[in-house]
Amino acid sequence: SSSLSSDLPPPQLLAGMDDAVRRICGALRDGERICVWGDYDVDGTTGVAVLVSFLREIGGEPMFYIPHRIDEGYGMSRQGIESLHSGGIALIITVDCGISNADEVAYARSLGMDVVIVDHHQLPERLPDEAAAIINPQRPDCTFPDKGLCAAGLAFYLVIGLRANLREAGWFESGVTPDIRRHLDIVALGTIADMVPLRGTNRVLTRRGLLELGASTRPGIVALREVVGMPAGGVDAGTVAFQLGPRINAAGRMDTAAKVVEMLTTNSSETAGEIAR
Numbered sequence: 001s002s003s004l005s006s007d008l009p010p011p012q013l014l015a016g017m018d019d020a021v022r023r024i025c026g027a028l029r030d031g032e033r034i035c036v037w038g039d040y041d042v043d044g045t046t047g048v049a050v051l052v053s054f055l056r057e058i059g060g061e062p063m064f065y066i067p068h069r070i071d072e073g074y075g076m077s078r079q080g081i082e083s084l085h086s087g088g089i090a091l092i093i094t095v096d097c098g099i100s101n102a103d104e105v106a107y108a109r110s111l112g113m114d115v116v117i118v119d120h121h122q123l124p125e126r127l128p129d130e131a132a133a134i135i136n137p138q139r140p141d142c143t144f145p146d147k148g149l150c151a152a153g154l155a156f157y158l159v160i161g162l163r164a165n166l167r168e169a170g171w172f173e174s175g176v177t178p179d180i181r182r183h184l185d186i187v188a189l190g191t192i193a194d195m196v197p198l199r200g201t202n203r204v205l206t207r208r209g210l211l212e213l214g215a216s217t218r219p220g221i222v223a224l225r226e227v228v229g230m231p232a233g234g235v236d237a238g239t240v241a242f243q244l245g246p247r248i249n250a251a252g253r254m255d256t257a258a259k260v261v262e263m264l265t266t267n268s269s270e271t272a273g274e275i276a277r
Contacts, residue, residue: 011161015142019133032090040252044096046190047155049264066258076104096151102128146201152190184209185216193245220263223276
């Protein structure tokens with residue numbers, strides 16, 4: 001048994017969380033253009049989908065950027081940064097990449113863009129110190145008790161921190177505070193497919209996420225379940241690891257993984273079904 005309210009460590013224990021929340025909330029208040037930049041595997045695409053879905057839900061209009069595996073390679077690139085800069089992006093949030101992109105982060109800063117890094121990979125010798133914030137449980141100054149979170153889990157934690165800050169600032173006074181538990185269907189996909197240990201925080205997120213995954217009405221999840229012939233309910237870790245996850249991973253290996261984020265964030269059942277097939 002586990003409980004989201006009592007068994008999840010608070011997001012403030014993640015070093016860099018306060019800086020990241022402050023910068024992103026500032027961008028939302030000031031109407032700055034935000035881009036979520038992710039890796040092309042399941043962990044990266046699901047983490048991007050979590051952030052994009054939440055930001056849209058609260059009134060933001062983020063774009064997302066998934067580099068092409070063959071044409072651009074892993075992580076941030078000057079080519080991509082220049083493209084985003086020409087499109088008026090002021091803030092880049094990386095998911096599942098960025099910690100090894102010190103040069104690229106510095107280049108983005110030289111163009112007047114800020115970068116918030118959300119990554120779980122081991123730290124390189126040279127960190128991207130010019131980033132506005134770095135969330136990575138591998139940081140030596142990070143007191144978060146569970147170092148095994150994947151990028152999708154970290155993205156969900158960032159959503160927890162953002163919602164708390166915006167609620168305190170009165171962002172939701174004229175409407176309903178979003179129920180972020182709905183995003184755990186995507187978090188469970190990323191966590192299981194990235195093969196991080198299903199212990200501690202990951203186990204709590206995955207247990208509740210599998211329940212959300214089985215009952216989800218999200219068009220992209222519904223379409224994926226239909227493709228594998230899976231009825232609503234009864235989704236387990238094996239289903240994700242051997243049926244759903246590999247299909248998502250294939251997108252980034254065969255063509256472009258941006259289609260995955262589109263599938264998971266669209267409100268159109270027709271679009272989701274076409275991409276899933």
